[in-house]
Amino acid sequence: MAKLDLNRVPMPKQEPEARAGNFDEVAFGYTESDASAEASRCIQCKKRNCTEGCPVGVDIPEFIAALNDGKMAEAVRVLKGKNALPGVCGRVCPQETQCEEVCTLAKKDAPIAIGRLERYVADWELKNKSVGDQEIPVQSGRKVAVVGSGPAGLTVAAELAHRGHKVTLFEALHVAGGVLMYGIPEFRMPKHVVQAEVDYVKSLGVELKLDSVIGKMSTLNELQEEGFEAIFLGTGAGLPMFLGIPGENLNGIYSANEFLTRVNLMKAYLFPEYDTPIKVGKRIVVIGGGNVAMDAARCALRLGFDEVTIVYRRSRAEMPARMEEAENAEEEGVVFKLLTNPVRFVGNDQGWVTGMECVQMELGEPDESGRRRPFEKKGSEFIIDVDTVVVALGTTPNPLVPTTTEGLATTRKGTVVADEATGQTTKPGVWAGGDVVTGAATVISAMGAGTRAAASMDAYLKSL
């Protein structure tokens, strides 16, 4: 056997200074030689830890082998067999805690860069369109409604279309993709990549209906009366949480959802070519330590704010953001004020925010999340001067569908109750998955839930 190559091929990317001033994608992606060098490191283990570590079970060694043999179309076929959104996953999956974490070479601290290879194959497909026209399988005659076209909904739609069911995909907004379109910024998740993957799902025979606010335009019961025999609810966690502290409704204070929606979905960074505005000030604080906070902070830099600060109440170790994203943000010039918690906002007589009073925190014993619980240091209050604040504390499920659907059980947190293995809800004929069930989580965990629900829905439809 050849000697193990422990040198991961690095990902070429824009220099921090340059990229902080543009919305172009940060990472360029592998070149052909990068990709073949990295693919050749795969030792094709018999036991497929990586596939088991993938929430949608991509046949990782197979696609890498095809790539290594130069059979690109075959690599695409293998990848898309289990994952309708490889261009998305290759970019935003936390591979370091999934497939790459369990890669045999991870023991030597040099796992195969599976995510980068996945992106390379997806981007190759985007350019070369080897998949072409999809063979639409024999129609089962069963009608399925998928509500929400984010990662979970797109996965269910693709899986069930593959199995011959007639799928209608309902989306409330004016474009499909959910959080991939409104939440994750262009420089991390180019919108043409999302659009191409949505187009692929449509090419499988899925009918996409935009501007369709289910719960308002039609209820789930009405969809059932219209003949949808199985319904998947993938409406995500779209409701922003606020701090509930004084002054939060001052002008200049955004939820992360609003800030990111204006920038990403509505393209406010291209104002006034695009009509939706965003206020670009000088000093902005983003409150929170997750990926969404990193995205908002990095957008702010690119919009032209002079000082961008992330305020987080715990320490770096507890920050839920991917390490790579926090590093990217820091390289670009985002300042981290850790162990800091806002207590109130201060405004001027015009109603605009001018300051944020904070208190310093200390860490105590671990709480139920396993992270050390922060508590306030008495008398440590201080004021940060700001003109803009983004609250990135997380989101909860949008209640539009649950509150208009009888028989659909929800938890105290507003999430829909669904069986973890099958996605079945308490309402017959209705499945759910993704953030609407788990609360805000990752793209790939939503896709995993979609894959499991699709299998259960398919079995149900076949039993009818």
Next chain:
Amino acid sequence: MYRIVTREDLTPAIHLFEVDAPEVARKAQAGQFIVVRVDETGERIPLTIADWDRDKGTVTVVAMEVGKTTRKLATVKQGESIANFAGPLGVPTHIDRYGTVVCVAGGFAIATIVPIARAMKEAGNRVISIMGFRTKDLVFWEDRLRGVSDELIVVTDDGSYGRHGVVTAPLKEMLDDEGRVNRVIAIGPTVMMKFCSLTTQPFRVDTIVSLNPIMVDGTGMCGVCRVSIGGETKFTCVDGPDFDAHLVDWDELMTRQRTYLDEEKVATEHWEHSCGRR
């Protein structure tokens, strides 16, 4: 794309659009709104529902030219299409048999109040309507509102038509006649709604207003439309747009509505310089 079946210019700057949208028409109710996007570079704006025809599958909205988007919308001709038309959104106006209901509307909000007055009348209420305009040239839908009201009072700020003055004067006279009014619905510019609220408050008459803060998605996702209602934060798009007028923090609402004044100017100028001249 959604086709404009009928376009009518109610005044030089107020336009009616009857839009082909059968799935929206099927569920539309008085007091709800639509999120409209004119074209691919457009912003999302809320417009209240003025009418609907379930058989024909159309929904009617009325828009007044104020900024870039409404001026762009005003260039769309009958037979042409707009990019997006999502709804019906928001909670419908609560309709019940209250007794005597006074419907007050200012400016282009006449379009919003007509279906509400109609529903109130159908529910068996005695409906008295007050419609206010700046001047005679801006008056529209007088017949329509008269048709669904037991009594109609028209006022203009400059006295060029109907009574001289603002809507709160006849409203106060009715309230002075104790016990006569059971409920007030007031819809129009925020400052008008605020003064209607201040007028009815001492009389403790239930007063409902339809708030019009800035919105983006209109489905509860962004929170820009948050308002303080009795000290509690509510999202106008999903919790409203109707709220108890006496609980609204009016000054906060008006401050928040001014957030993008500078940008609106830039957008309008940009549009005028590029393609917007008519």
